[in-house]
Amino acid sequence: MIVATPPRPADLRAPATMFAQVAHTPAILAIEATRDAVPTVWIARQDAHAALARLKQPEAALRMLLDLTVIDERERTHRGDQPPSAFTLVYHLLSFADDGDELRVKVPLPADRPHAPTISDLWPNANWYECEAWDLFGIVFDGHPFLRRLLTPPTWTGHPLRKDHYARATEMPPYSLTEDQEKREQEALRFDPGQWGMHRHSANTDFMFLNLGPNHPSVHGVFRIVLQLEGERIVDAVPDIGFHHRGAEKMGERQSWHSYIPYTDRVDYLGGVMNNFPYVMAVETLAGIQPPPRAQMIRVMLAELFRIASHLVFYGTMSQDVGQLSPVFYMFTDRERVFEIIEAICGFRMHPAFFRIGGVAMDLPTGWDGLVRTFLDYLPKRLDEYEKMVMRNGIFRARTKGVGAYTVREAIEWGVTGPGLRACGLEWDYRRRAPYACYDQLEFDIPTAANGDCYDRVVVHIAEIRQSLRIVRQCVDNMPAGPIKADHPLTTPPPRTRTMHDIETLIHHFLNVSWGPVIPPGEARGCVEATKGLNQYHLVSDGGTMSYRTRIRTPSFPHLQMIPLISRGAMIADLIAIIGSIDFVMADVDR
Structure with a gap:
């Protein structure tokens, strides 16, 4: 087996706009040099929301939350000088301004009840990313409007992307479905509009719903949208994904x-x-x-x-x-x-x-x-x-x-x-x-x-x-x-x-x-x-x-x-x- 000499980590670029905004603040735990040269900073959990809010603040920056994910560090041996962390929450920010800089923000979380503040109030697209992180890793986001299973069924047990979760069917006993289990599975699929954040449009109207999908030619795949209607006009819509999740x-x-x-x-x-x-x-x-x-x-x-x-x-x-x-x-x-x-x-x-x-x-x-x-x-x-x-x-x-x-x-x-x-x-x-x-x-x-x-x-x-x-x-x-x-x-x-x-x-x-x-x-x-x-x-x-x-x-x-x-x-x-x-x-x- 060939093992090559590790390439030298790329030096951080000259401080770009986003990096400069947080590089010298007390909230920084560490600055990490990664192979891809994307500036990477570690921030304590209690400072994460304030630091990310500061990064989003300038109106001209047009900063996007490109990605939000988690790394289960518990079995990782080569971590270098990174701060201690059982689960690492990773935010990737991208600027569409002239400087076009990128920034990776990492937040260390403990093994026991890992949680962090939600940033769905800063970036609305963080809603699904945080649901995904809870679903697959068990990270709780304090203040999230509706933290739920997103890619796995509502009755799923455990968090599949954790290292201690099984990866193959051969690691589990043969699947069986009793009558009681089937009833529980069916009950779990019951749609509660209030739980999903829907409310009555006016005092004189009641809920009227239409399920578009999950098998419908216009949704281009196994995808469901629950529509709240007033006549044929859409009052609200709830996309429901995860039917196609394959890990x-x-x-x-x-x-x-x-x-x-x-x-x-x-x-x-x-x-x-x-x-x-x-x-x-x-x-x-x-x-x-x-x-x-x-x-x-x-x-x-x-x-x-x-x-x-x-x-x-x-x-x-x-x-x-x-x-x-x-x-x-x-x-x-x-x-x-x-x-x-x-x-x-x-x-x-x-x-x-x-x-x-x-x-x-x-x-x-x-x-x-x-x-x-x-x-x-x-x-x-x-x-x-x-x-x-x-x-x-x-x-x-x-x-x-x-x-x-x-x-x-x-x-x-x-x-x-x-x-x-x-x-x-x-x-x-x-x-x-x-x-x-x-x-x-x-x-x-x-x-x-x-x-x-x-x-x-x-x-x-x-x-x-x-x-x-x-x-x-x-x-x-x-x-x-x-x-x-x-x-x-x-x-x-x-x-x-x-x-x-x-x-x-x-x-x-x-x-x-x-x-x-x-x-x-x-x-x-x-x-x-x-x-x-x-x-x-x-x-x-x-x-x-x-x-x-x-x-x-x-x-x-x-x-x-x-x-x-x-x-x-x-x-x-x-x-x-x-x-x-x-x-x-x-x-x-x-x-």
Whole structure:
């Protein structure tokens, strides 16, 4: 087994705005240097709310709570100089101002009754993140409006992401369901509107509810919304998620570093290798691996092809949701053309799992450029036809213009990224804000709109398809020669030709493939501008062949949380357009 020398932790950047605001306050317990160079500060539990409120205070900062998660530290051996902590609460903040800085705030919590103050009064999107932390880790948030099971059933026992919770069915006795247990399960599903924060709209009206889902064609997956209605007008809406939860983060802590790559494909299952991208980037940051230029450009080309495929699905299903039946058939046909290219290059279509630690699985096949160029010449004319068919259609415009609108500030408050944020007029794209791979070598525009409504979200998606075509063409024209994998002992698997050279290399190959590489201790995150917004993997290594903590921040999760805000006062038919325009995948929400 190969164990590489740990890379030196990256020095903290020069104090950025957020970091400078808290770096010299008495509340700081420690300043941690992480592999990804994101400034990381430790704050005592009793000071956490005040410190985070101070960080959010400046109006011009446009600061988003990008993620909130927990690390169970109780079995971790390589913690360095971090403060004592049984559970570590992690807040990741992102600024959309000109400085564009990021900050990671950590709060140590004890093993006995871990609790912290809620910040749902500061950032509304913290509501679901805190529910998730309680559900999966048992962290109690004092002052939370309704702390509940979010991703697991209401009758679940224990907290699944704790290290002492079982991970496989074989660790439990055979499942049985008695009649009494079935009654308890059914009773637990009873909906109590008052408990969910609903109240009578007026003294002369009573509750009227409609369950939309969890099996309904317009919700694009196993997703339920409980609607409180007055006639056909929505008074309130409660999204209910978790039906699709598969424990992807738990599986990430039971798989070797490279054998987990295929699991990532199944998160945003329309994004394909776009899911591999942030994961392998995070592992490479931990291990100090730099993929070669050819591998970087292959990654970008395939990621943009998947962006096109995903946006075509969105475009077709969105038009279908508001009553147009023909476009979805045409657009799915064009998506098949994208998959033909991906299959020719990767060998698989929707879930190729093609990225590897340090590069990609194999080189481009003979004739790949001809296939791609043919498609690049074909699709723009089809997009022009769809423009006439869908976007200029009077009914489509009437169903989407002015519906489900939100402002830039509301988008940032609720954690909206990607096309949904740019539809409000903010020209912000992570590929420009923090260029990764070879995006800094490519020319592309950042499409925006002005109104932030359903129509504008579609407009931005269409413009992004055209920009992706532009990026892919540059990749074809400028594809560099050279290796497709880094020459590093931790890349997996090593080149086959070298395994035939001597027995030692063959043994290394066998161990790296079967057990996986030993990644040096530390933590890092990889973040990309995925098809639906920012997709981030936060990985913690304890110096082993598997991840100690795998955190997946997906864009669809916070986006769905915003539904009540933009649907109150709308008609039921408007809600269908709103749901379609969000562009989410339930596996991306529930993981």
